[in-house]
Amino acid sequence: MGLAACGGGGESQQKGKGKNGGQPGQGTPQVGYVVVQPTDAALVTELAGRTTAFESSDVRPQVTGIIRRRLFKEGSIVQRGQPLYEIDPRLYRAAANQAAANLQSAQANREAATILAQRYKPLAEIEAISKQDYTNALAQARQAAASVAQTQAALETARINLQFTTVPAPISGRIGRSLFTVGALVSSTQTDPLAQIQRLDPIFVDIQQSAGDILSLRRSLASGGVAPTRAQVRLKLPDGSDYGQTGTIEFAEALVDPTTGTTTLRARFPNAQGLLTPGMFVRASFAQAIDRRAFLVPQAGVSRDPQGNATVIVVGPNNKATQKTVTAERTQGPNWVVTKGLSEGDKIIVQGLGKLRPGQTVKPVPANTPQNVQAPPQGEGGGGGAGQQKGR
Template sequence: MSSYSRRCGAAIVLTAALLAGCSGGEQGQQKGGAGRSGQPGQGTPEVGFVVVRPTSAALTSELSGRTAAFESSDVRPQVNGIIRRRFFTEGSLVRQGQPLYEIDPRVYRAAVNEARANVLSAQANAEATRIQAERYRPLAQIEAVSKQELTNAIAQARQASASVAQTNAQLQTARVNLGFTTVPAPITGRIGRSLFTVGALVSASQTDPLAQIQRLDPMFVDIQQSANDLLSLRRALSSDGLVPTRAVVRLKLGDGSDYGQTGTVEFSEAVVDQATGTVTLRARFPNPQGLLLPGMFVRASFAQAINTRAFLVPQQAVTRDPKGNATVMVVGPGDKAVQRTVTAQRVQGPYWVVTAGLKEGDRVITQGLSKLRAGQGIKPVPANQNQQIAPPQGDGKGGGSGGSEGGQSSGQSKAG
């Protein structure tokens, strides 16, 4: 190798060494500068918390139900005969006592006339026997007639009087049957279709009604609740924390819309359905517009009790572990994050209703949870306050860029 080649090689090696040294120095300066400036993420993270205190939360249930008419009555004939006329329009509103059908009254009118004649005959016979008994009385005293004849005359007079009462009762029965030939509305409500037409033969013993009337305002909603859930509720009411309340019921119709009116629970049946294992709760709803019809399926939500020792925790503070248990992060001793397992089975607006796992005064972390770990040191501040990030204290050498970055972070936090 010539001397020229050796000199070129040495120059290349020397240049590479100088470049490596400069690079190492710059990296050292950058590392040192980063350590002094304190880039975000290497310090203690700030988290927002809320202080929880016990409050009242309604124990709300959402159950399926079915609507039922407030009053329902079958229109039935009470005498036999042919329908002569119909006085109503199907589907219209009828009033109690309003005539609906007329059954041929001729046979029953004749029965009234016959019973009236029987009464007159019985009254005449009673008068004759009474006069005869009165005539026999003085004759028996002078022994013109025997005492037995007087006794028989008095008995016949009494029988004739009883016959008058009997025929009067028969006349009253005939008049009642004549009145039954006009079939009135038993209740006020909306009448359905007529199941029998004019000219049809009806009888008092038939199984099918002539029509059906239903009162639709107000309306009943029969709600089915599991007997086990009702038993758990009653046991909980006997313990501390739960108090009963008058249930205000809200309905969700079959199309998913909310029914504008609210109702109240009237009563709970004392019998469990053996087929379904449920207990029926009956609620009453106003229905002025006739939107609810009998037989509709609805969803009813109502509060059966109030928990006076529940905690309302913002939903963003509650997470679920792999087993599905609800957990929250709280500010623990020494300003360290502590994970708590809580009982949160339902929501109320923007909050989870926590019934176990927290105590009064706990500081539940609601902000800064994305990278927070249990046991990590934190800087707790009240939630929704602007975080104040101070700019790094540099020595004036190359600290201009670090100060600019710190000021930008503070501005973003305040904006957030």
């Protein structure tokens, strides 16, 4: 019985072999292909970045004195011109009053000197007094007028210093913690600010790009085929999630950092919810240009040889599978962006690549065409099963 079973299986195998000794049912493989055409592909770059406040300002005192009151809540939003601190104003109010009194005295002296000069003028004309006396009176009147101007400037300075005893917010934004408490002595020459205000909506992201990459991009733009574009930037937050809103590149610095060999690109993002805070490290991806000679090839159609070179198999003349080495350095969605190695109208095989060899004759059909699956010939598999049934 065991021999009968083996004999039946061997007969089936002999019947199933083709003329070339292949496996049962083996013939010209059917493969699916896509026709590639040159298209526009964005040159997307992903770089590290760091968030920076849109505006930042230190709150500093303009006069010396003791802080009497703090007029804001730490961490709150303040508006430009809003009072933040009050410095003891009594000395500055007294100085302003003194300057006002000095102005009144100077104005009185000017009035007296002016009247005296006016009275001396007709007397000097009739030589009732010497001309020198009239000249001296006229000079005193002019000196009195100059004294009035000086005391007016002193009064204005005193009033400004009095206003400085109330420290306002220089910009609108979120204020941080107060570095000085009530009762602290502050001065206009101190190095530490009273507090810091930052405007966070919108917010900047400073991106570092190597000078070599920028040079390569400029050469590509100059050679043609690559067109500039206004970059729309997307962010990945430190936890790997997408920020959800796009920003725009505002400018690129003209200088290269000699220590890092990089140039800073600054992007601007809306930040109404305050999710981005200064000093946060993020990943920024954006398109710096558009390659108008690229081919988009499905990722299933691109493989790598042992040297790491990207290769594709195309339908060649006489339906022969032909391998080509291409340049595919990045992906765009489900496709590889191929910049070299392909021609317009090439048929890239993307289905049926499992056991396909270069030079093999294939039956090409458009990709996603239903495969014709045929039942095995009589005696294949089923014959073995019959033999086993007989042997039982």
